[in-house]
Amino acid sequence: MPLTATDRVAGRATAVVEDVPGPESGPPCPVDRRYVDERPDGLREDALAAWHRLRAEAAKKRVWLCLNDGKRSAAQQRREFTDAVRRFGTRELARKYVLPPERSMHVTGTAVDVQPHAAAAWVERNGRALGWCRRYENEYWHFEHAASHVADGCPELLPNP
Ligand SMILES: [Zn+2]
Structure with a gap:
């Protein structure tokens, strides 16, 4: 379940933390x-x-x-990860330098x-x-x-x- 910012309207999140860019x-x-x-x-x-x-x-x-x-959105983190995959050649190598969005604490x-x-x-x-x-x-x-x-x-x- 995604972390959300304060709900102002019942049942509707105002912002998903992962979507908030830095x-x-x-x-x-x-x-x-x-x-x-x-x-x-x-x-x-x-x-x-x-x-x-x-x-x-x-x-x-x-x-x-x-x-x-500091803060990165999932989209910002994904862009960095994709760049790293391009630079290092494989996802495994890229992972040693940049985490995919679902793992990065910058995204949270x-x-x-x-x-x-x-x-x-x-x-x-x-x-x-x-x-x-x-x-x-x-x-x-x-x-x-x-x-x-x-x-x-x-x-x-x-x-x-
Ligand atoms: Zn870092």
């Missing part, structure tokens, strides 16, 4: 212009609040976190890609207290939010998506 891009990351710093639009409410808190904590330590990518609005590398390393060291965990060995930039991470700690890293 920004396609954003202004250049002020500390490293190879990346962008997009608005966190579309992140799930709890993840959005946790993202703002994470940024504020980092800023206190003079670390600037750029949101190189609970994942962020943080750049540059030093900023992501800061999140890896300090994000858990706010529910942010790195998930993959081959993606230093990708973090997922869950309230349970605060109490339970981060799950073990997986080799790749």
